[in-house]
Each structure stands twice: as structure tokens, then as C-alpha cells.
Amino acid sequence: MSETPKVAIVGATGAVGEEMRLCLEERDFPLESLTLLASARSAGKKLSFRGEELTVKELTHDSFEGIDIALFSAGGGISLTFGPSAASAGCMVIDNSSAFRMDPEIPLVVPEINPEAVKNAPKNIIANPNCSTIIALMGLAPLHEAFGLRSIIASTYQAVSGSGAQGIVELEEQMKALAAGQPVELKVYPRQIAFNVIPQVDAFTDNGYTKEELKMLNEGRKILGLDELKVSCTCVRVPVFRSHSISITAQFEKPVDVEAAKAVYENRAGVKLMDDPSNGVFPVPLDTTGKDDCLVGRIRKNLVFSNALDLWVVGDQVRKGAALNAVQIAELL
Numbered sequence: 362m363s364e365t366p367k368v369a370i371v372g373a374t375g376a377v378g379e380e381m382r383l384c385l386e387e388r389d390f391p392l393e394s395l396t397l398l399a400s401a402r403s404a405g406k407k408l409s410f411r412g413e414e415l416t417v418k419e420l421t422h423d424s425f426e427g428i429d430i431a432l433f434s435a436g437g438g439i440s441l442t443f444g445p446s447a448a449s450a451g452c453m454v455i456d457n458s459s460a461f462r463m464d465p466e467i468p469l470v471v472p473e474i475n476p477e478a479v480k481n482a483p484k485n486i487i488a489n490p491n492c493s494t495i496i497a498l499m500g501l502a503p504l505h506e507a508f509g510l511r512s513i514i515a516s517t518y519q520a521v522s523g524s525g526a527q528g529i530v531e532l533e534e535q536m537k538a539l540a541a542g543q544p545v546e547l548k549v550y551p552r553q554i555a556f557n558v559i560p561q562v563d564a565f566t567d568n569g570y571t572k573e574e575l576k577m578l579n580e581g582r583k584i585l586g587l588d589e590l591k592v593s594c595t596c597v598r599v600p601v602f603r604s605h606s607i608s609i610t611a612q613f614e615k616p617v618d619v620e621a622a623k624a625v626y627e628n629r630a631g632v633k634l635m636d637d638p639s640n641g642v643f644p645v646p647l648d649t650t651g652k653d654d655c656l657v658g659r660i661r662k663n664l665v666f667s668n669a670l671d672l673w674v675v676g677d678q679v680r681k682g683a684a685l686n687a688v689q690i691a692e693l694l
């Protein structure tokens with residue numbers, strides 16, 4: 362890989378694409394050029410990067426000639442249609458959708474956890490994991506190193522921006538309608554999201570779990586290299602604009618100790634401890650919004666299972682759960 366690659370963002374006008382541009386700029390990512398790609402609707406739009414105005418271009422199969430790294434974030438359908446042709450044109454594709462995550466020949470990478478996996482990408486595609494999975498694993502991986510992870514029971518509290526720009530609009534519009542005494546309209550979510558919580562993220566599967574819930578199981582196993590890991594997850598949409606929170610009970614091979622568990626976060630990249638509940642210190646979504654680090658709090662011994670801890674992990678899913686993680690993968694190449 363060139364030391365100053367030519368980089369493209371596919372889905373550059375979206376919630377994650379915008380954040381990718383911001384992360385490249387903030388991290389002073391060494392690049393020769395940045396190409397912004399989106400649908401025909403956005404072609405011609407101007408977006409700034411490092412003080413310059415860049416013009417968004419329409420995504421086509423010819424978009425990747427001469428591009429070294431393409432950060433894809435325009436949904437699974439676009440990734441399936443354009444990802445393989447970009448990869449065979451010699452471009453390294455870092456894909457933020459769920460399209461390729463479980464392909465055994467495509468690495469699924471969280472740079473703080475399994476950075477070595479980027480070296481084995483025979484299809485020139487590297488997948489970025491699901492946002493809730495990344496945030497949960499940022500909290501769990503240091504504990505796994507200390508105690509040996511066996512099983513997870515988790516509930517997520519997922520922000521509306523996880524559904525892209527339309528999710529944000531739906532919450533704002535419903536709040537305004539309710540304040541004005543008007544009926545709410547449902548477009549994105551199956552039930553009212555304002556002043557409510559919805560125990561459904563993504564479609565239900567035959568076993569009663571949603572697709573989003575099964576990502577924590579399947580992607581968690583692949584990233585940690587733990588084929589036997591057991592996971593039961595309930596994903597819930599909450600009326601929060603940004604940052605996902607996850608309540609986790611994790612069972613380990615070895616006996617656990619709360620002070621030793623807290624110590625595992627000292628000097629860890631990308632995750633910090635914020636845990637002094639008796640003084641009101643624990644992370645909330647507003648603490649991580651727009652920030653790189655995930656935060657962990659409420660660590661305690663679980664009262665039901667042996668060798669088990671409870672923890673609460675919060676992270677900005679647009680940033681560490683998507684854009685930042687993808688840019689960090691690009692930095693490893």
C-alpha cells in the first residue's frame with residue numbers, strides 16, 4: 362500500500378460517510394486524494410475537506426480506477442453491487458455494511474482487538490463489524506484477556522441515528538407533533554419512538570431473535586476467535602439521538618474480582634473506565650457523543666451466575682461503531 366493512498370468514501374453524504382470524512386481530517390490520515398461518492402441525487406454537492414471544497418460524484422463501476430482504499434458505507438446492496446468490482450480493480454475495500462462480515466475469506470476487524478486479521482484479506486475486502494458488537498467488545502475484550510470469556514447476556518439501548526438520517530428526523534418530528542398535540546406519523550419504526558422504547562432493531566428471524574441480535578453472537582465469535590462463545594442479546598431502540606449503550610452480564614472461565622476487572626482498562630486504547638456510581642459517576646450516551654473512546658461503568662459481581670460480571674458500556678456508534686473503526690482499519694494497511 363502506498364504511504365499516501367488515494368482514498369474514496371462511498372456513501373459520503375450519509376451519517377457515517379460524513380463522520381468518515383471528519384475522522385480522516387481529524388486524524389490527519391496521510392492521503393494523496395479523497396474522492397467522495399454517493400447517489401446521483403447528491404452528485405455536484407460540495408463538501409469541505411482540509412479547507413478545500415470537494416465535489417461529490419455519482420457512484421459508478423468506473424469510480425475505483427486508481428483508488429487504493431475505498432471506505433464503503435452506503436448499505437449492503439451497494440456493497441454487494443460495487444464492492445467486489447472495486448476490489449478486483451485492485452482497491453482495498455473496507456466495508457461498513459453487513460454484506461460480507463461472515464464470509465470466512467473476509468476479515469472482520471476491530472483494530473484494538475484483532476488488528477492482525479487485516480493481513481489476511483485475499484478478496485481485497487475487509488469488513489467493519491456491527492456497531493453494537495464493536496461497542497460491546499470494546500468493553501469485553503480486556504476482561505476476556507484477564508478472565509476468559511464464555512458467555513454474554515446483553516440488552517442494547519440503540520440511538521435513532523443508528524437508522525441513518527431518517528431515524529433522527531422521525532424522532533424530531535414525533536417530538537414536535539406530540540408537543541403540538543398532533544398525531545405522530547410512523548415511517549421508520551414499527552411503533553412511536555418519541556417517549557417510548559421499541560424492543561425491535563432489524564427484522565425478526567425464525568428463532569425469535571432479530572438479525573441485529575444475532576450479529577453480537579456471530580460477529581463476536583469471529584472477532585474474538587471464540588467458536589464456543591454463547592450470546593443472548595435483546596436489541597432495543599431508544600429515543601436518544603446518538604451513542605449506543607449496552608448492559609452486559611458476562612460469564613468467564615476464571616473467578617472474577619471487581620477491582621481486578623476495573624484494572625484491565627488502565628492504559629487500554631479506545632476504552633476508558635468511568636465507574637464511581639456512589640458519586641454519580643457512570644457513562645451516559647451524551648458522554649461519548651462525538652468522542653472516540655467507549656466508556657465502561659457499573660462493574661459489579663453478578664448475583665445469579667458464578668464467575669460473572671455485570672457491566673455497562675457506552676460508545677458513539679456513528680464514530681467508533683462505524684466511521685472511526687473503518688479509518689483505523691485503513692491506518693493498519
Ligand SMILES: NC(=O)C1=CN([C@@H]2O[C@H](COP(=O)(O)OP(=O)(O)OC[C@H]3O[C@@H](n4cnc5c(N)ncnc54)[C@H](OP(=O)(O)O)[C@@H]3O)[C@@H](O)[C@H]2O)C=CC1
Pocket residue numbers: 371372373374375376377378398399400401402403404420434435436437439457458459491492522523524525526527678679682683
Ligand atoms: N448510522 C449508524 O450509526 C451506522 C450505520 N451503519 C451502516 O452504514 C451504512 C450507511 O448508513 P448511514 O450513513 O447511517 O445511512 P444514511 O442513510 O445516512 O446514508 C446513506 C448513504 O448511502 C448513499 N447511497 C444511497 N443509495 C445510493 C446509491 N444508489 N448509490 C450511491 N450511494 C447511495 C447515500 O447517498 P445520497 O445522499 O446521495 O442518497 C448516503 O451517502 C449502512 O450500511 C448502515 O447499516 C453501520 C453502523 C452504524
Ligand SMILES: N[C@@H](CC(=O)OP(=O)(O)O)C(=O)O
Pocket residue numbers: 457458459490491492519520522523524562563573576678
Ligand atoms: N443496525 C444498527 C446500525 C447498523 O447499520 O448496523 P449494521 O451495520 O450491522 O447494519 C442500528 O440501527 O443501530
